[in-house]
């Protein structure tokens with residue numbers, strides 16, 4: 623079975639902070655996978671490290687059976703909202719066209735065909751009417767949908783989304799999760815960093831529970847287990863009010 627992500631002995635440190643420690647994991651392709659764990663657990667670090675965006679130590683990192691560098695054009699990354707400068711003046715359609723750049727090459731201008739593809743992707747996320755607006759004018763949920771459209775335009779096989787539901791209205795959250803399910807059914811692999819456990823079982827095929835190292839990985843009913851949650855979060859009690867976990 624093909625693994626979309628294969629990581630062996632991944633460690634990442636920021637000065638004196640060890641964010642990830644000898645983490646090894648294999649994630650099967652064609653799944654919708656949630657990466658959960660408390661604040662500061664290293665979820666964003668994990669995504670950035672496998673993308674090769676930050677220095678990391680590892681025996682091996684393979685994405686879609688290739689090195690991160692080889693897989694680059696087949697992997698789409700949507701950073702955490704707080705990491706994006708939303709005042710940057712760019713129109714919605716142009717933000718989506720950036721998704722076509724890996725195929726475009728450096729100095730080629732987008733063709734009519736690329737524009738049509740970008741518009742079709744905006745349509746898929748219900749944002750075609752906003753094509754000519756500035757991205758800074760949109761709501762959080764609308765912005766997230768535009769970034770998803772950009773990932774679609776890239777026609778990536780592996781999507782990495784960091785907290786896509788934070789600061790997003792319920793309507794947009796529904797649109798996004800429905801679309802992620804369709805993409806999964808089309809055979810794509812989608813990794814979603816998600817800190818809210820209440821919907822984790824409903825949203826994901828596989829959960830990866832993380833806190834500096836892997837606490838558990840597997841089907842949600844196995845991972846959302848009181849003792850594992852406690853191992854990751856320290857205190858399961860605050861949590862039990864929000865989510866039903868089996869004990």
Ligand code: ADP
Pocket residue numbers: 636637639640641659660661662663664665666667668
């Ligand atoms: P999460 O996404 O799970 O909330 P992060 O991956 O952002 O966690 O962070 C993991 C740990 O690394 C935290 O202790 C955080 O404070 C630290 N960290 C993250 N980014 C940096 C950075 N650029 N410089 C220093 N420390 C960082």
Ligand code: MG
Pocket residue numbers: 665666667702
């Ligand atoms: Mg994070």
